[in-house]
Each structure stands twice: as C-alpha cells, then as structure tokens.
Amino acid sequence: xxxxxxxxxxxxxxxxxxxxxxxxxxxxxxxxxxxxxxxxxxxxxxxxxxxxxxxxxxxxxxxxxxxxxxxxxxxxxxxxxxxxxxxxxxxxxxxxxxxxxxxxxxxxxxxxxxxxxxxxxxxxxxxxxxxxxxxxxxxxxxxxxxxxxxxxxxxxxxxxxxxxxxxxxxxxxxxxxxxxxxxxxxxxxxxxxxxxxxxxxxxxxxxxxxxxxxxxxxxxxxxxxxxxxxxxxxxxxxxxxxxxxxxxxxxxxxxxxxxxxxxxxxxxxxxxxxxxxxxxxxxxxxxxxxxxxxxxxxxxxxxxxxxxxxxxxxxxxxxxxxxxxxxxxxxxxxxxxxxxxxxxxxxxxxxxxxxxxxxxxxxxxxxxxxxxxxxxxx
Amino acid sequence: xxxxxxxxxxxxxxxxxxxxxxxxxxxxxxxxxxxxxxxxxxxxxxxxxxxxxxxxxxxxxxxxxxxxxxxxxxxxxxxxxxxxxxxxxxxxxxxxxxxxxxxxxxxxxxxxxxxxxxxxxxxxxxxxxxxxxxx
Numbered sequence: 427x428x429x430x431x432x433x434x435x436x437x438x439x440x441x442x443x444x445x446x447x448x449x450x451x452x453x454x455x456x457x458x459x460x461x462x463x464x465x466x467x468x469x470x471x472x473x474x475x476x477x478x479x480x481x482x483x484x485x486x487x488x489x490x491x492x493x494x495x496x497x498x499x500x501x502x503x504x505x506x507x508x509x510x511x512x513x514x515x516x517x518x519x520x521x522x523x524x525x526x527x528x529x530x531x532x533x534x535x536x537x538x539x540x541x542x543x544x545x546x547x548x549x550x551x552x553x554x555x556x557x558x559x560x561x562x563x564x565x566x567x568x569x570x571x572x573x574x575x576x577x578x579x580x581x582x583x584x585x586x587x588x589x590x591x592x593x594x595x596x597x598x599x600x601x602x603x604x605x606x607x608x609x610x611x612x613x614x615x616x617x618x619x620x621x622x623x624x625x626x627x628x629x630x631x632x633x634x635x636x637x638x639x640x641x642x643x644x645x646x647x648x649x650x651x652x653x654x655x656x657x658x659x660x661x662x663x664x665x666x667x668x669x670x671x672x673x674x675x676x677x678x679x680x681x682x683x684x685x686x687x688x689x690x691x692x693x694x695x696x697x698x699x700x701x702x703x704x705x706x707x708x709x710x711x712x713x714x715x716x717x718x719x720x721x722x723x724x725x726x727x728x729x730x731x732x733x734x735x736x737x738x739x740x741x742x743x744x745x746x747x748x749x750x751x752x753x754x755x756x757x758x759x760x761x762x763x764x765x766x767x768x769x770x771x772x773x774x775x776x777x778x779x780x781x782x783x784x785x786x787x788x789x790x791x792x793x794x795x796x797x798x799x800x801x802x803x804x
Numbered sequence: 805x806x807x808x809x810x811x812x813x814x815x816x817x818x819x820x821x822x823x824x825x826x827x828x829x830x831x832x833x834x835x836x837x838x839x840x841x842x843x844x845x846x847x848x849x850x851x852x853x854x855x856x857x858x859x860x861x862x863x864x865x866x867x868x869x870x871x872x873x874x875x876x877x878x879x880x881x882x883x884x885x886x887x888x889x890x891x892x893x894x895x896x897x898x899x900x901x902x903x904x905x906x907x908x909x910x911x912x913x914x915x916x917x918x919x920x921x922x923x924x925x926x927x928x929x930x931x932x933x934x935x936x937x938x939x
C-alpha cells in the first residue's frame with residue numbers, strides 16, 4: 427500500500443498555537459489535524475489514527491494529562507508530545523510518566539518542534555516495525571505447516587488448472603482418448619493432494635493444534651448430517667447405507683465438531699469403499715452408563731486377523747489383489763484413532779474375512795444438564 | 805475484445821495460474837488485467853477500475869488476499885472500488901479443509917463476495933462471474 431505522510435494531531439485551546447504548529451508541520455509535508463479541546467482531540471485520535479499527537483498540558487475541560495492517559499487505550503504506540511507554557515521539571519516528569527514521548531516548552535522554535543516530532547515518530551516507527559516482525563514471526567510459526575503444504579500443493583494445483591483449460595477445449599480440440607488420459611492423470615494428482623492433506627492433519631494433531639474447542643453436541647445430529655452427505659457416494663458404489671435416522675434421543679458428547687465429523691466420515695467412507703457390490707453399511711448409535719457408542723459395520727471383504735493389530739498404523743494398507751478402487755493414503759484410520767483419543771475416547775475394530783468389518787467408537791458422555799438454550803427437546 | 809464486456813482483474817502470484825485465468829476469461833471475451841502481488845493489484849485497481857476482482861489469498865505473505873480485500877472495503881484509498889465484487893480464488897480451503905487457522909471475520913476483516921477453489925472449472929468460474937456482472 428502506498429506510503430502517505432504521517433498525520434499529526436495538534437490539540438491546543440489556543441488558536442494561535444494550533445495555527446503556528448500547523449504551518450510549521452504542513453511546510454514539512456506532514457498532514458495535520460487540529461482540535462481545540464481534549465474531548466475533540468480524543469475523538470479525532472479514534473477516528474483518524476494519527477501517528478503523533480501534540481497536546482497542550484493546560485487546557486480548560488479535559489487537561490493534557492487526561493488526554494495522555496486515554497491515548498494508550500486507543501493506540502499504544504502513538505507518538506505523544508506535550509507542550510506547555512509552564513515548563514517546570516515537575517510537569518515534564520509527570521507528563522513522561524503518563525506516557526508522553528517528549529516535552530516541548532513554550533515558547534519553542536519551529537526547529538525544536540521538527541526535531542522532537544521527528545525523533546518521536548522515528549521511535550514509533552521502530553516500535554511498530556519490531557511489533558510487525560514479532561507478529562509475522564508468530565504467524566509463520568503458527569502456520570508453518572499450512573505454508574509448507576501450500577508450497578507442496580501449489581504446483582499440483584497449477585497442473586490441474588492446466589488440465590481444466592484443456593478439458594474445456596480452451597487449448598485446442600481434445601479427443602476422448604486424450605480426455606481419458608487427463609482424467610487419469612488428474613486422479614493421481616488428487617490422490618497426492620489427499621496424501622498431503624492427511625499428512626498435514628497428522629502433523630497438526632501431533633502439535634496438538636488440530637482439535638479445537640470442545641462443545642456439547644449431539645452425535646445423532648452429526649451422523650445424520652454425514653449420512654446425508656455420503657448417500658450419493660454410497661449410491662454410486664451400489665452400497666446401501668442403513669441408518670436409523672435423526673429422530674430418537676440425543677446422545678450428547680463434548681467434542682470438536684469438525685474433528686468428530688472427520689472421524690465418522692473416514693469410517694463411513696472406508697466402509698463404502700471397501701465393500702462388496704450390493705453390500706451394506708450399517709450405522710448404529712447407542713449408549714451405556716458412561717459412553718456414547720457408534721458402530722459402523724460393513725459387509726466388505728474383511729481384514730485378516732494378522733493385519734488387524736496394524737490397522738491403525740500410519741501408512742499401513744492391506745493389499746487387495748485385483749483391486750480397482752484408488753488406494754487410500756494409509757493415514758485415514760491413524761488420524762481417526764488419534765482424533766478419537768484426543769476426545770478421551772476409544773476406537774476398536776472387529777473383522778472377519780469375507781463377512782465384514784466393524785469399527786466401534788466410544789466417546790465419554792457429556793455430563794447431564796448442560797445449557798440447553800431455547801428449544802424444547804423433540 | 806468487445807469493448808462493452810466487463811473488465812476483470814486477476815491478482816495471483818502464480819504466473820501459470822494468471823495465464824490460465826486469462827485464457828478462460830478472454831475466451832469468454834472479458835477484458836483481463838493481471839497483477840502478481842498486492843502492490844501491483846492496488847495499482848491496477850486504482851488505474852484500471854476493474855468491474856470484478858479475482859483474488860488469491862496466499863501470495864507474498866500468508867493473508868495478502870484478506871488484507872487487500874479488507875482494504876478495498878474499508879480504506880479511503882479504495883473509495884472508488886468499494887463496491888467492486890471480490891471473489892477469492894484459492895487452494896487455501898482445500899489445503900487445510902475447514903482447518904485453515906485464520907478466519908477473516910475473527911479479525912474484523914470484511915470478507916469477499918464469493919469463494920472458488922483452485923483448480924477452477926472454467927464453466928463454474930464464468931457462471932459465478934456472470935452472477936455478479938449481470939446487469
């Protein structure tokens with residue numbers, strides 16, 4: 427953004443003083459605003475965000491001292507300079523104590539005003555610069571993983587963008603064979619993008635930064651939403667989704683909604699993908715004394731007993747001969763397990779080859795009697 | 805270029821992406837201006853007066869898109885462009901799903917009119933642009 431001259435606000439009840447300060451400053455190419463009392467001055471500081479304030483200590487109504495005291499609340503780094511006719515050491519010390527950067531005894535020369543203002547503004551600039559650097563550094567630290575993943579993904583997305591241009595026929599005619607190849611290439615890129623995403627999730631979970639604030643939520647509603655969301659993909663795969671639906675008692679847990687959605691979405695998605703044609707996925711919701719229990723059962727190919735212990739390991743994938751579905755990254759279940767554990771829950775798996783697999787997620791029930799703002803239970 | 809079609813500014817740090825957007829937009833006979841960072845974008849907004857802005861989010865720094873969008877909505881400098889529709893075009897949401905650790909509204913920043921994920925499907929992009937520019 428373009429550099430503009432610093433704005434200086436002169437607060438003084440004497441018109442002559444406001445005028446002479448303005449003249450000196452305007453000649454030095456500052457932008458200048460003036461106020462004839464403290465209240466107006468404070469309002470202008472709020473509205474115009476000046477870089478510096480030159481304020482007379484002795485004014486009727488709100489004094490210069492009071493103005494000084496209100497400044498940090500509006501802009502902690504504003505360059506504050508006081509001018510006064512009774513330049514005693516006491517009032518100078520008092521003004522500095524209350525946040526003034528510098529002190530200008532009346533009468534002063536234009537040169538004195540210039541020097542003192544320049545010095546205060548320079549100090550402000552340095553403080554702001556240090557502040558900005560600190561913020562930038564903090565931002566980088568907090569978002570390091572996001573930055574890295576941005577760098578990893580950008581070239582892939584650029585490739586996909588070029589594919590889109592080709593598919594839209596904007597780069598000359600494309601025949602069906604070429605289109606099919608582009609689709610295939612795109613699929614591989616998507617798989618790589620998913621892998622990067624999941625790796626990103628894992629490293630966030632590792633940093634303890636993935637799971638956000640817990641709130642009370644009804645698992646039934648979460649599942650209801652997800653089932654609706656995933657119904658089309660089940661239909662496309664010829665798999666029927668069995669879910670009792672959104673009516674019934676609420677099963678409240680304390681959870682990060684997005685994290686929980688990710689867990690169930692992953693499990694349901696797996697159950698659909700690794701199912702048999704005309705297979706079924708059954709989602710059950712129940713509770714016991716201290717847990718809310720979600721069970722996701724499929725009628726898929728099942729997992730061999732020797733593979734079961736490794737199923738939640740990172741990058742573990744069960745090879746399936748003749749498998750045409752695109753392989754997952756091998757991170758999904760590992761992420762699901764970590765997320766469930768972050769909610770003080772447990773995830774278990776049972777499976778029988780040729781019959782199907784069942785994942786059970788247990789989450790601690792939310793303590794009864796949470797705030798039920800508005801709306802009676804159905 | 806038909807002179808009566810609208811002019812669109814593309815602000816993105818990726819040259820391939822700017823080229824791709826230009827291909828899509830010129831094929832739909834829009835006028836296209838490109839900029840590769842916030843300061844170029846600022847200049848282009850003021851000098852070219854685009855009818856719509858396609859804005860990347862992560863450029864030189866993390867939230868360039870957000871800050872430029874916010875400036876367009878609120879700073880005096882951009883008074884002439886305040887009502888110009890802004891569409892974010894970014895892979896940010898995809899990158900981190902809904903987990904992207906920054907929400908404009910949390911920082912009191914004004915958001916864009918719309919959001920499109922990269923890679924952009926030409927038909928989708930044109931449909932969204934149409935919605936804003938239809939007289």
